Amino acid sequence: MQVHLVDGTYELFRQAYGRAARRPDAKQFAASIGVLRSTLALFSDGATHVGVASDHVIESFRNDLWPGYKTSAGMPPELLAQIPMVEEALDAMGVTTWAMVEHEADDALAAAAAIADADRRVERAVIVTADKDLGQCVRGTRVVQYDRRNRLFLDEEAIRAKFGIGPSSIPDYLGLVGDSADGFPGLPGWGAKSASAMLARWEHLESIPDSVRDWDVAGLRSPATLAVALRDNWSEALLFRRIATVETDVDVGSVDDWRWTGPTPEFARWAERLELPQLADEAATVASMLAGR
Amino acid sequence: MSDHDPSRQGSRRDPGSDAWRRAEYPPQSPPHREPTPAAGTFQPRVGSRYAIRRVGALVVVLAVAGAAFWYFGIRDDSETAIEPAPELLELHGWAPYWALEHSTPELRLRADYFSEVSPFWYQATGVETIEADPNSPDRATAAFLRTARLEGVRIVPSIIDKLPAGEMANILSNDDQRRRHVDAIVAFVEEGEFDGVDIDYEQFAFADGKGTWDTTRPSWVAFIDELSGKLHGNDKTLTVSIPPVYDDGQTDDSGYWVYDYAAITPMVDRIRVLAYDYSTDEPGPVAPLRWVERAVQGTAEASGDPSKLVLGLPLYGYNWPIGVEGTCPENDPSIGRTTVNIRTLDALIEKRKAKPVYNENTGEYSFTYRVKLRGGGQSCKQTREVHYVDGTGAQLRLEIAREADFRGVSLWAFGFENGSVWNRIIPSLAKSTD
Incomplete structure (x- = not known):
């Protein structure tokens, strides 16, 4: 069995800025419809166990950790309004939905990936998102990331090729370089190359020697400056790593809970509300197709 | 992960720098789930129906109870009146240097809940010598202290007895050496600009032997008396971390009576009761509930003032x-x-x-x-064979302390916990900003 774990918030934004939603005659809820259709497409392609995680509230516990952490400010209100809508519509479509309040969608995806990884029946867990944070959840070829937009699978080898480090070092990497999309800056002077080179050598922040004399990494620019920045901003480095680390202590149920058995009767009303009644028929067709396999 | 190799007090011993560096990161996901889900995160669609049913059932129960109350004419002033809910607890935490990679960032998130934190890397190695453990990493310890100060959390560093068995007892029994030791601690607190100090001298209990307790006990009380007088004179606080007693006697069944709870309670600001390490020689529980209850009752009785007591919560286990x-x-x-x-x-x-x-x-x-x-x-x-206390267990022990009118709980250790621990204990904690 394969498990598909979808970043619903990312998917909603991807759909909102996609070609269909930008058409002049686009429906008001085109982004939500896009999410529902792309989820149905997963089932059409053979997916059986799917969970969609969303940021029911954009703000999370991470906002208490760092004042600049991303918020809903500046996000289009019409798009924010569609988050609870798409959650409920997915739920009516019979899809397991994790609407996160205190935590983030990333945390639910990580928790679900770990549960899938621990389940021997699961051959592969696919985390459907392009977010680099989730790279830390990749395990060999068993837990992989899928970037839908670029149609790219990222297994552990691909993560190493992309970042120069293994999945376990991704939070440390983000702790050093920051993540502008999430709103934390990283350490002064540290960039992708230096962080990658150092963590390829030492894997985690704690392993990096205090003294720059022990930094036996070739090609590092201004190592003395980097060492001073690391020493003077050590608590920030740990803090940013903490922010970048996904929390797996989130209740997402078990793999069996994620099996799709088709839309609920309620979904027809949702299809009408979204001004696309044929969506209910599409879902029913995919469900019967899946049942016939 | 294979942690350090502890001795009798293994859970509170430093693991050495290698173990700190060996710490696995990031933490893996929990393959086992606790009996009830963590609060307030995932909003399960189906689960909400159950929640509604539960609320409905509660309404029915309350309605029936209300009717019975009215019918039988039970008065508020009767002996059966509902007892007031126990007070919310203050939170302390020992922060060992080998868990700072977790506790330092966590402190930002949880600062409001901490009444005081105790950096756990200082040790008494002589009459006038108090120094940082040589294995403690400078960069990380400095960052923890800076973060605590930034967040306005009171810093009350622990000082452990690192001397060979019997030596601290000898120091305290000598008037001159005891005075010099007190002065060294007071100077340590002043120079470090700390808010107080936590004296964690466990050699009396676990290394010196019971035969020394009769003579150590008055020296210890004199030491605490002199130390508290000088610290309080400087507007600093004194906390002690000591193992429990089970009654106010001095028998073989009385627990660690060398620490004389009754005498020191009026002198100190807080006593943290180390109610764990129940099984140290053979596989068994870390802090079985009935034993914790016995320790809580015994220390409350012996101290005479549970409002100064803080129960140590184990967030660990033995393998x-x-x-x-x-x-x-x-x-x-x-x-x-x-x-x-x-x-x-x-x-x-x-x-x-x-x-x-x-x-x-x-x-x-x-x-x-x-x-x-x-x-x-x-x-x-x-x-x-592994025995351990998880988040649910921490909550159970916290409630024992709460029911006994203890002032608070203290985490052994801050940095060992995960999100489920916080979810379970936060509802019973007072915010220090309240």
């Missing part, structure tokens, strides 16, 4: 070898008893495909697994 086939490699620290904590347990459970079993009597989980060990041309198969 014991219980069977072996073959010859295990020598000098491998993982062949003996090792410690685990809540953060590291999930990885172990997942790696060994273990199935933890909950014991309602002890309020703890345990599991066994088999492991092959090789090295130096030798190999063996060990059967190992």
Whole structure:
């Protein structure tokens, strides 16, 4: 069995800025419809166990950790309004939905990936998102990331090729370089190359020697400056790593809970509300197709 | 993860720098789930229906209770009136240097809940010598202190007795040496600009032998009396961390009466009761519930003032070898008893495909697994047994303290916990900003 774990918030934004939603005659809820259709497409392609995680509230516990952490400010209100809508519509479509309040969608995806990884029946867990944070959840070829937009699978080898480090070092990497999309800056002077080179050598922040004399990494620019920045901003480095680390202590149920058995009767009303009644028929067709396999 | 190799007080001993660097990161996911889900995160669509049913049932129960109340004419002033809810608790935490990579960032998030934190890397190594453990990393310890100050959390560093057995008792029994030791502690607090100090001298209990307690007890009380006088004169606080007593006597069944709870309680600001490490010689529970209740009742009775007592909450466990086939490699620290904590347990459970079993009597989980060990041309198969307290267990012990009118709880250790611990204890904690 394969498990598909979808970043619903990312998917909603991807759909909102996609070609269909930008058409002049686009429906008001085109982004939500896009999410529902792309989820149905997963089932059409053979997916059986799917969970969609969303940021029911954009703000999370991470906002208490760092004042600049991303918020809903500046996000289009019409798009924010569609988050609870798409959650409920997915739920009516019979899809397991994790609407996160205190935590983030990333945390639910990580928790679900770990549960899938621990389940021997699961051959592969696919985390459907392009977010680099989730790279830390990749395990060999068993837990992989899928970037839908670029149609790219990222297994552990691909993560190493992309970042120069293994999945376990991704939070440390983000702790050093920051993540502008999430709103934390990283350490002064540290960039992708230096962080990658150092963590390829030492894997985690704690392993990096205090003294720059022990930094036996070739090609590092201004190592003395980097060492001073690391020493003077050590608590920030740990803090940013903490922010970048996904929390797996989130209740997402078990793999069996994620099996799709088709839309609920309620979904027809949702299809009408979204001004696309044929969506209910599409879902029913995919469900019967899946049942016939 | 194989942690450090503790002795009798293993859970509170430093693991050495290697163990700190060996810490697995990031923490793995929990393959086992606790009986009830963590609060307030995932909003399950189906689960909400159950929630509505539960609310409905509660309404019915309350309605029936209200009717009975009216019918039988029970008055508010009767003896059966509902007792007021226990007070919310203050939170302390020992922050060992080998868990700072977790506790430092966590402190930002939890600062409001901490009444005081105790950096756990200072040690008394002589009459006038108090120094940082040489294994503690400068960069990380400085960052923790800076973060605590930034967040306005009171810093009350622990000082442990690092002297050989009997030596601290000798220092305290000598008037001149005791005075010099007190002065050294006061100077340490002033120079470090700390808010107070936590005296954690456990050698009396676990190394010196009971035969010394009669003579150590008055010296200890004199020491605490002199130290508290000088600290309070400087607007600093005095906390002590000591093992429990079970009554106010001095018998073999009275617990660690060398610390004289009754005498020191009026002198100190807080007493943290180290109600764990129940099983140290053989595999068994860390802090079985009935024993914790006994310790809580005993210390409350002996101190005469539970409002100064703070219960130590174990967030760890022990991993014991219980069977072996073959010859295990020598000098491998993982062949003996090792410690685990809540953060590291999930990885172990997942790696060994273990199935933890909950014991309602002890309020703890345990599991066994088999492991092959090789090295130096030798190999063996060990059967190992793990006992530990998880987030639910921490909550159970916290409620025991709360019911006994203790002032608070203290985490052993801050940095060992995961999100589920916070979810379970936060509802019972007072915010320090309140």
